[in-house]
Amino acid sequence: MSEDLKASYLADLQTVTTLQELAQLKAKYLGKKGVVTLQLKTLGALSAEERPHAGKRINELKEAIESLSEAKEVELTHQELAKRLASESIDITLPGKTTGIGRAHPISTVLNEIIDIFVRLGFSVEEGPEVELDHYNFEALNIPKDHPARDMQDTFYVSDDVVLRTHTSPVQVRVMERQKPPLRFIAPGKVYRCDADVSHTPMFHQVEGLVVDTHITFSNLKGVLVSFVHQMFGPQVPVRFRPSFFPFTEPSAEIDIGCILCDAKGCRVCKGSGWLEVMGAGMVNPKVLEFGGIDPELYTGFAFGMGVERITMLKYRIDDIRLLFENDLRFLRQF
């Protein structure tokens, strides 16, 4: 009897395609008036010997039906979900909705890179005014009025005593005036020169650096700047120091790196020399230390400066400096 019922249930189960039909089928067998339930009710009519045996068989049947239903329910649930998901399919090849990420200006990217390197070397960061007194921009840096060294920098004047700073070097003296050695800082910022062509813009960025302590040597200057070049351009890039002249340092040096565009073989950018000038540096002139209120007999120091645009142009192979300030999105979006 129960075997027949199970077979008939299995046959019915084959025809079920929805969860609703499954529920109906389950009710048909196990519901209050279901066939299995009715069977259970007939147990009372059996003899005491037959009853346990028959009861066990019916219960087994009930459990079998329940377990089969459960399995079917899982199967149908999955089927229905799969159907719904299929109907919800979207065109995954349409472009995504972006917020359109903004692009960083290449100068500030490079500037931050330079700052990071010096901060890792233990330098702090200082600032000074961009509209500066002639005193700090020239006089205190050992560039008196009527000195030909003033020709090295075409100056924007605000008045006889006020200029747009032509370099970040005035920050050296301003910091020396308010802090005592040891000093070890960089001063990044905007500087201005009255000049405009393919390789000059009237405003550009420099990073100045100053180290002053009791035993600072020219050898230390080389150590710090070689370390910078290797971190900035790669450890394989050659560096050379050539004697030069800046009124505020003595001895002064110009720092060249092996041309990174042609691997120092010679190209248009390095004018065939294989070398690119990237920095100026030197031991701080004793007169400048004195201007800053520091005893040049007790302390020595070195200073350096570099143009951020120059490095940016080398890094991104930009051949016209003016592009950096036109702010054309066709340019800016490339970075």
Added chain:
Amino acid sequence: MRIPYLWLKEFVTITETPEQLAHRLTMAGFEVEALERIGDDTVFEVNVTPNRPDCLSIIGIAREVAALYGTKVTFPDLNIVSEPKELDFNIDILDSDLCNRYAGRIVHAVTIGPSPDWMQERLEKCGIRSINNVVDVTNYVLLEFGHPLHAFDLNKLHDHRIRVGTPATVLGAKEPIAFTTLDGVERRIAPDMLLIWDGKVPVAVAGVMGGSDSEVSDATTDVFIESAYFDPGSIRRTSKRLGLKTEASYRFERGTDIKIMKKALDRAAQLIKELAHGSMYGKLDIYPKRWCSTPIPVRYARVNQVLGLSLANAQILDCLKGLELEITEVTDTGFVVKPPPFRRDMTMEVDVIEEIARLFGFDNIAPELPRMRLGNDDALTDAQRMMRLKQKLRSAFLAAGYTETINYSFIGEADIDRLRLAASDIRRAGVRIQNPLSEDGTVMRTCMLPSLIRNLITNVAQGNREFQLFEQARIFLPREGEQLPEERECLAALIYREKVKSLYRDDTHDFYRMKGALEDCFADTRVAGVTYRRSAEPYLHPGQSADIMIAGTRIGTIGVLSPLVVNALEIKAQRPSIVVLELDLSALLPHIGASVHYRSIARFPFVERDTALVVDAALESSMILDLVRSFPSDMIEETAIFDVYQGASVGNGKKSVAFNVRYRASDRTLTDDEVDTLHAALVSHVSEKTGGQIRQ
């Protein structure tokens, strides 16, 4: 300075190739910027730094070459044979501070004509045009010795006399006098400018340019050659004020060799005699201010201390050997250097140390990182704190889709005019540049907006229909009674959006888009207490703009650009949406939240209630939020507006504002009844204060 290799070789023995020599010179501080092959010669383009005017000549470079190779310079053979005739000529130096020495020679019966080919070629290699044999000789000797000479037509010099003095000294002049230089320009000579005069009139601007009247011409038969030492500062001031820069002034203002000037004069006289077939007469030489070398004491220990070397005493002296320095008083600890007259750049011990380093070779000094104490002060500098704020805001704006721009700090009057500022507005009184390069860069920015508007015009013209820009830089505000303006760090941002068809709909008003980016920044930097009030900026839409306030101070503005401003931009777009932001970072910096203190996380569940109030359309929604937040109950955890609706169903001049309140107690689970009571009280409080009614 252009140096022909073959000319150089006349004075010093060189065994290396031009390329090798160029490298040696470059590494010794005379950067050879280019090598140009001309026939069998090579011309070096040498970059001579302003401290070494002695090397603006063939002989100067020859001296350096000799020092580098350990050889000696051979000077040109000067076989002077003067005619033993009594000289009928006088020289007076009236301002000896400005002219320390003045010498001259007379060459009679010259034949003016072209100079020989070899001389013309050499001049040409150095970039000087040939004029005639006499003038060419003065230029030739200028290049060879580095000392400027001037040739006068002797017969044009009244009274056969030369006087050296300023108009103030010679005439007692108090006003400028007129003088025509040989370029034909009449110039106004200030009373303190040094002139060369004959017996009657001025004949040259000393050390700068001769006069047209006494110039050597084809008709000249007798010449007077001048060789003098002028004060560098005086020459520079005159040259600058006259706007007249010549080969002569370039050298005089850097300082010339007071000794070699005599040799240069002899060389020129001899060459003129040879090439123009004249006869030479005796020399005049007035030298009222004798130059003497300033002794510089040098300590061996200091040399090694500055350079980071451990050179032996003999090695140090060896480095200086080739430089024609007089070295005296050599002891165990140091020595005294007397520099020659062509090295006026050497005045201090460190100048000698530089020479030692240069000749020892920078390449031979090993790099070594310094050993230093850590800084005195571990606190961040103000600059560092500002830098961190700027970096944080930069990241936030980049992430929010704003592209970074960098503009010049100066703008034009027209840029400021665009903003329609009142005449008395301080932003119209920016710092002005005396010598701007162009009209659109005459004044330092007093606000950032004009630059971003320029960027907008550029990019709209390029067909961009949607973009977001930002910039961080300083503005410059004039200060009463101060020489320097106040420099404040600022951030400015701009959204530009035309109505374009887009795949994905997002009709958020751009004001809120920008404000959202700003609020994210404030959240990120833990700035609290920011409020917004309507802005009165004349360049903003009065109904869609706000001043950003913190602790009663305005730290910025945000808003839709006024149609009056937009129309004047003449961009070809139908009512684009343009929103701008300016934020004063210097004012914001003190409000940056310092440290974060953890608060315990609530353990009990929250309960939410939503309510919509119908209020006057003009009511500012922030009032509802403020009322909820300030309601005296510590169970109100959060509130937010989630819908604002205007339409017929809420009545004319009204709007519905729907807000959500989240309640939570820190010590127990709230019951619905408790929350209902509290929420009812809250809503009645808000309704009463706003005149609102619960929307059914």
